[in-house]
Amino acid sequence: MDSRPIGIFDSGIGGVSVLKEIQRLLPREDIVYLGDIARTPYGTKSASLIKRYSEEALNFLAKKDVKLVVVACNTASSVAIPQLKERFPDIIDVIEPAVTKAVRVTKSKKVGVIGTKRTIESGVYQKRLLESDPEIEVITAICPLFVPLVEEGWLSHSITRDVAREYLSPLKGEVDTLILGCTHYPFIFQIIKEVTSDGVEIVTSSEATASVCQQYLKEKNMLSHEGGRILFCTTDEPGCFIEIASSFLQIDIDRVERVEL
């Protein structure tokens, strides 16, 4: 047993979708959630900058004495993981779990991946899917407006549907499995499901990551049986972070600590 908290970080609100799944599977774990909202979004920034920001986030969580770090940001996961693992070995990213699940569920071996510019251009999903199964054909689409649409709160707006139709049209009828390669996207899961062909299996990194997290702690005998608190930390005044996170998690968030990285 290990009662130290799990650390989760993201550039902003998106990682809350991972937090939600971890909390559902592991309700007795304490969690420290760090949202680097002062510098959000990461998805449009350069790899070198994302590496620096991710390292600062990791150092912050390490100081909070976490037992495991979940990099709940696809952009950070796609460019910074090898370097972060050197510094702190107990790390789970959001890419590997989604890839493993997609490889398991696809029948046609045609897998779609959507994400931010930086994530898709890094080629990390394409590379990992092909490493897992060289016969898989990967079709990707960059969806830069999904993040601001989620942050605008237009979760079921007709314009969000139109944007989704435009972005997802190259994948339509082409894949039987679709990875949501950005932790913001589960917030608009319903719309993505609607505009995708019937029968396409949608893999969210949040769900896949939470079950990898559970398995990891179990194998290392690091599960906790006595916690359940969440500490939210943000690098800017939380503003509408509290509102969106409370409504998505369906809990009251009474306190967010503002921190410097």
Next chain:
Amino acid sequence: MDSRPIGIFDSGIGGVSVLKEIQRLLPREDIVYLGDIARTPYGTKSASLIKRYSEEALNFLAKKDVKLVVVACNTASSVAIPQLKERFPDIIDVIEPAVTKAVRVTKSKKVGVIGTKRTIESGVYQKRLLESDPEIEVITAICPLFVPLVEEGWLSHSITRDVAREYLSPLKGEVDTLILGCTHYPFIFQIIKEVTSDGVEIVTSSEATASVCQQYLKEKNMLSHEGGRILFCTTDEPGCFIEIASSFLQIDIDRVERVEL
């Protein structure tokens, strides 16, 4: 005569719309343009953070020995100007020039202002318009998706038109003058013009600011007659900054300096 450069800063690409107008009016001035793209956008961040970022940008330009600083970002102009002026008196913001022009052109005394969340919520346009003419009625609208739509390059896309229609509907038929209170918005000037009622005068801060800039240098006898170079500096790898800025300015940008603030 003063041959030192003019310094312009913005959180990203938007300020290039101000640069374009300054260059058109003052083609013999050297210009240092700083885009803080590592931390863009400012419009969703807290006032205290924007003040800190703006001060760092100002310090950078001061070290470049500029004769005048143009804060080509409405968000920074709306929260940081008094504090920046203490440090560096030769400053022009983008708000005052647009307000002055709007007060001059409105006949119905009903003026619309659109901008980012932070700019509109700061109340600075409302306050300054009323100080200039207490009879003016101000109607505002927050347009958070315009910035990412511009950065996505959807400058004449039907979805941008739909978003504009939705955002601008509360102003429709209500105002005879509309201030574009964000330097990104001139990039979608045509769409904004289309969805606004006929006869509405659109005031862009870029044009108004450039003429204030010209007047200021003239009065202080600080005009240059021998320059014309532009130095672009960004706080992250320039990426698509060069592409969007070149196409908007219709010039070749061969070099962008990456800097730390």
